[in-house]
Amino acid sequence: MKPKKCPNCQGELTTKQVEKILKGGVHTAILQIEAEVCLNCGEKLYKPDVVREFAQIRAKLKNRETEETPEYLAWLEETRLKIEEGLQAAAQGDVLDATEVLAQLRSKVAAAKIALA
Ligand SMILES: [Zn+2]
Numbered sequence: 001m002k003p004k005k006c007p008n009c010q011g012e013l014t015t016k017q018v019e020k021i022l023k024g025g026v027h028t029a030i031l032q033i034e035a036e037v038c039l040n041c042g043e044k045l046y047k048p049d050v051v052r053e054f055a056q057i058r059a060k061l062k063n064r065e066t067e068e069t070p071e072y073l074a075w076l077e078e079t080r081l082k083i084e085e086g087l088q089a090a091a092q093g094d095v096l097d098a099t100e101v102l103a104q105l106r107s108k109v110a111a112a113k114i115a116l117a
Contacts, residue, residue, distance in 0.1 A: 004036065004045075011040025018044055022054055024061025029076060031057075033083050050083050 004013050013036040020031045036045040046054070057079065060072075 006038035006040060006043050007045075008043050009038065009041045011038045011043075013038055013045065020046075020054070022057050022061065024058040024063075027061040029057055029061055031076075031080055031083075033080065053079055053083055 005011065006013055015034055016037040017032060018035045018037065020033055020035075022029045022031065033046075033050065035050075037043070038045075057076070060075075
């Protein structure tokens with residue numbers, strides 16, 4: 001499977017953990033989720049499923065008049081986990097994670113140092 005390209009600049013995309021801030025009315029929620037991030041322009045791409053979840057969270061935030069309840073927090077956590085599961089399934093074998101690439105580079109450098117010593 002070919003890695004997808006950035007729709008803005010055709011740059012390379014990498015799967016990254018990002019912070020997404022959602023606002024609904026006066027309320028704000030911060031989600032830590034995975035997204036495809038362009039290495040060139042920084043554009044963040046989310047799957048359609050994720051975008052739908054964002055809309056639901058925004059609507060929920062907007063309608064929320066009271067303080068955060070345990071039910072609400074549990075719901076938010078559940079939604080976050082669902083999003084991550086979906087993204088992990090979608091990202092498999094697609095784009096190499098940046099941290100994995102870095103780890104490979106480090107082991108190559110370490111091996112080169114041993115060879116020179
Ligand atoms: Zn881009």
